[in-house]
Amino acid sequence: MKTHKFPEDFIWGVATSAQQIEGAYDEGGRGESIWDRFAAIPGRISDGSNANRACDHYHLWRGDVELMKWLGIGAYRFSISWPRILPHGSGKINEAGLDFYDSLVDALLKAGIKPFVTLYHWDLPQKLQDHGGWVSRDTAKAFIEYTAAVTDRLGDRVADWTTHNEPWCIANLSYEEGEHAPGHRDPAEALSAAHHVMLSHGWAVEEIRRRVPGSRAGIVLNLVPVEPASGSGKDHEAARWFDGKFNRWYLDPIFRGSYPEDAIRDRVARGHLANAELPFLKVGDLDIISVPIDFLGINYYSRVIMKAEQNSGAVEKKGAPSEELTDMGWEVYPEGLYKLLSRVSRDYDPKNIYITENGAAYSDGPDESGRIRDERRVEYFRGHIESVHRAVSDGIRLKGYFAWSLLDNFEWAHGYTKRFGLYWVDYDSLRRIPKDSAFYYREVIESNSV
Ligand code: IFM
Numbered sequence: 001m002k003t004h005k006f007p008e009d010f011i012w013g014v015a016t017s018a019q020q021i022e023g024a025y026d027e028g029g030r031g032e033s034i035w036d037r038f039a040a041i042p043g044r045i046s047d048g049s050n051a052n053r054a055c056d057h058y059h060l061w062r063g064d065v066e067l068m069k070w071l072g073i074g075a076y077r078f079s080i081s082w083p084r085i086l087p088h089g090s091g092k093i094n095e096a097g098l099d100f101y102d103s104l105v106d107a108l109l110k111a112g113i114k115p116f117v118t119l120y121h122w123d124l125p126q127k128l129q130d131h132g133g134w135v136s137r138d139t140a141k142a143f144i145e146y147t148a149a150v151t152d153r154l155g156d157r158v159a160d161w162t163t164h165n166e167p168w169c170i171a172n173l174s175y176e177e178g179e180h181a182p183g184h185r186d187p188a189e190a191l192s193a194a195h196h197v198m199l200s201h202g203w204a205v206e207e208i209r210r211r212v213p214g215s216r217a218g219i220v221l222n223l224v225p226v227e228p229a230s231g232s233g234k235d236h237e238a239a240r241w242f243d244g245k246f247n248r249w250y251l252d253p254i255f256r257g258s259y260p261e262d263a264i265r266d267r268v269a270r271g272h273l274a275n276a277e278l279p280f281l282k283v284g285d286l287d288i289i290s291v292p293i294d295f296l297g298i299n300y301y302s303r304v305i306m307k308a309e310q311n312s313g314a315v316e317k318k319g320a321p322s323e324e325l326t327d328m329g330w331e332v333y334p335e336g337l338y339k340l341l342s343r344v345s346r347d348y349d350p351k352n353i354y355i356t357e358n359g360a361a362y363s364d365g366p367d368e369s370g371r372i373r374d375e376r377r378v379e380y381f382r383g384h385i386e387s388v389h390r391a392v393s394d395g396i397r398l399k400g401y402f403a404w405s406l407l408d409n410f411e412w413a414h415g416y417t418k419r420f421g422l423y424w425v426d427y428d429s430l431r432r433i434p435k436d437s438a439f440y441y442r443e444v445i446e447s448n449s450v
Helices: 034-039 057-071 095-110 126-130 137-154 167-175 187-211 233-256 261-269 285-289 334-348 375-393 436-447
Strands: 011-015 075-079 114-120 160-165 216-222 226-228 295-299 304-308 315-317 353-357 398-404 423-425 432-434
Touching: 011 114, 011 353, 011 436, 034 126, 057 095, 057 432, 057 436, 075 160, 075 398, 095 114, 095 137, 114 137, 126 137, 137 187, 160 167, 160 187, 160 295, 167 187, 167 216, 167 233, 187 216, 187 233, 187 285, 216 233, 216 353, 226 233, 233 261, 233 285, 233 304, 233 315, 233 334, 295 334, 334 353, 334 375, 375 398, 375 436
Parallel strands: 011 075, 011 398, 075 114, 114 160, 160 216, 216 295, 226 304, 295 353, 353 398
Antiparallel strands: 304 315, 423 432
């Protein structure tokens, strides 16, 4: 097999998020998050679990940094829990919450691992939700207070800052599709939430730059390459429609300072907006949202194929043509990562790109000898890292890759039923066991090649 070398300064990392791994939901002065509240509603989490203990990273973080050292990663992407820092969302700062991340950052730096901090990965303080959550512009204002508190404490050591993880999930999956906290089903709410998330992003980028000179600030989007099921005009239209509501609704405001007109027209036609004057948009908002960023983070898992019904005109997602689905039901499609990177680079030209998440859920656990032969995950990583290499060779400004995830963890509405980790977590003993994919990723990092 041919070996492809990566540039010397290419960054290899792993990613996690606070709510998914920390646990200790009621320790160290932490306030309630929307996911604590949501998980307590029967039926919301498929296995009836919650993230109260999760991987107990809050207590086991020193050992987790050792796991990262063993992997040889150059960077660790993790998120800060807003309700640990501001238990009520705004107001009094909980210094104990900041202390936790302070120690983590010190340990990472000592281990030669760069901290990549995400400010918001979905664990909104419940108190802010009680006042409307992201549908309210006040939440965007509170986000700046939170950004200030975190950057003031960690800014002397953290240079790489991400405002939000996956705005589509924060807004659409949570306020329109009802699958994520707070579980609403109201498209108008989702559009307003999306706007306030992006507005808070723009404000936060400015705040980060003000408080941490020389830092780099960006945002992470979950993007999908969207393909028509056939060459028919209707299928093409269906693909463009999905691309508009999923990808361009976020990419356009951030990189072009405008919402996509075709997608606005569609939302008006569906009655999600009264007219094309977006009710939540104030003068100057789009200038703030489109403040230049230092990098775009892309989370890539799979593609979407769109098909239109010939007669009714209804559109639907078509099942993957391949047999290869992960436990999430997502098609394994490494080629899509290359296509997506080429498209984003061509259409939006970000200054730098990171793949901030990529990985696969498979349930493989320890065999009789204790070894975890997660061959499918190894192949998943191999294929996707090859696509990453192809993009880098094309001259795309792709600077790093973060595997999702370090550990099996709380996979939101799926509870603990989906395992994405390089390390298997035994949820009784909390023991972490490296899977074959961890050995594989370690080799990739060591050799800086695929
Ligand atoms: O676990 C999530 C993560 O929190 C955000 N991106 C997708 C992952 C897998 O579903």
